[in-house]
Amino acid sequence: MGLRIFAIAGAAILALSALPGTASATSWFDTRVPCQLTPSNTQGACGFAGKGDVQLAFSWNNAQVQANAGGITFTYNATATYDVTIEFDTGNPTKTVSHHTIAHNTSEAVTDTVLFTDRTKKQISGFLLNSIGSITTSGDPVPSVGDSCPNGNLGTCFVTAVTPLTSTGALSVNFGTSSVPLPNTTLLP
Numbered sequence: 001m002g003l004r005i006f007a008i009a010g011a012a013i014l015a016l017s018a019l020p021g022t023a024s025a026t027s028w029f030d031t032r033v034p035c036q037l038t039p040s041n042t043q044g045a046c047g048f049a050g051k052g053d054v055q056l057a058f059s060w061n062n063a064q065v066q067a068n069a070g071g072i073t074f075t076y077n078a079t080a081t082y083d084v085t086i087e088f089d090t091g092n093p094t095k096t097v098s099h100h101t102i103a104h105n106t107s108e109a110v111t112d113t114v115l116f117t118d119r120t121k122k123q124i125s126g127f128l129l130n131s132i133g134s135i136t137t138s139g140d141p142v143p144s145v146g147d148s149c150p151n152g153n154l155g156t157c158f159v160t161a162v163t164p165l166t167s168t169g170a171l172s173v174n175f176g177t178s179s180v181p182l183p184n185t186t187l188l189p
Helices: 001-019 053-059 064-072
Strands: 027-030 045-051 072-089 096-116 122-140 154-174 178-181 183-187
Touching: 001 045, 027 096, 045 154, 053 064, 053 122, 053 154, 053 178, 064 072, 064 122, 072 122, 096 154
Parallel strands: 027 183
Antiparallel strands: 027 045, 045 122, 072 096, 072 154, 096 122, 154 178
16 A cells, blocks of 8 residues: 555656646856857757746746736846055165955846747747857956055055955846846856
8 A cells, every 4th residue: 555655656756747838947158258168959148047947046936926027037146255465665774565355246148049949949948148248347356466555655555465365156036126036056167
């Protein structure tokens, strides 16, 4: 009796997983600018966002993602922090060294194409992520070695080193005024 119940439960789970519109996590994004993936019928040059991941992000059912697909956009948002070493030359034989941590933010618009299943050409299977569009930055600008001090010139002051500390990023899916980090996305490279 126990084996029969187990077999029936297993068959039910298998049948449910085959239903159209069932969410699954299948997204990846190439963070290089320009994107360097080979476009195909399953991915754009920047990657792929699975319909199931978009559904999960907005708690949408299949009908909702189908109806809203034309208004969905994607962005890649990243924050990088740097240690900036500056030296003050005040005419003394010794130079005063100081370190500052800066944060630099970027937001990259990602162009996409809705991908339909081969079978019906009506059912969405995901979104091809094709290219990076506009890039906006905020926070502190990243200086180069030899630049004047970013916090103003008190005496003679120059940047002597810029060392990356941390970098974080996420692909976000947007609809209307809502923007949600896309869950379960693999960032490449």
